[in-house]
Amino acid sequence: KNQVEQSPQSLIILEGKNCTLQCNYTVSPFSNLRWYKQDTGRGPVSLTIMTFSENTKSNGRYTATLDADTKQSSLHITASQLSDSASYICVVRGWDSGYALNFGKGTSLLVTP
């Protein structure tokens, strides 16, 4: 069973609008959580990384939040641009998973004009 679940599976929004992507995980104990952006035909690129003691982390128009108690994270995109169209992947590392990362299936975001 996948220990990282993302929702929605896909999302279409108009350029300029905001959106929020969700990530729920069961990985425990928890070490850190990353959000990656993966453009079509490219490898994932890290947007943010948060440890259990961090509640929020921003990277430009991207803001990630983390609630380690409820094991939930969100990625908020402000004033979306066409270039934000991509897959967004939540990745969680636990202390007892060696050095392996637990990947979600991703949310596919399409920003339309």
Added chain:
Amino acid sequence: EAGVAQSPRYKIIEKRQSVAFWCNPISGHATLYWYQQILGQGPKLLIQFQNNGVVDDSQLPKDRFSAERLKGVDSTLKIQPAKLEDSAVYLCASSFRQGGSYEQYFGPGTRLTVT
């Protein structure tokens, strides 16, 4: 700083044929990873190297997949013989050291289609 390089970018083969992928990590990165990403899913770790030693290959189908990193730099991943279900993007990533605090940098991937 040059990124992770992979080749080829695309490969189409028939089932039961063999194929090899090449990866050149970021200079100085000791840890190298191979992932398989099936369409619509997140990457799945196949094998992890620390220098030229294998750290984790628990999810590598060893009856048909093999990987090596002989000199602790470049790496090759081979599939022999290929099956239809091997159709996926094969991503190579590298990090300065192993451990969750070190960021993994991904290459562009090799898209494999098995017909």
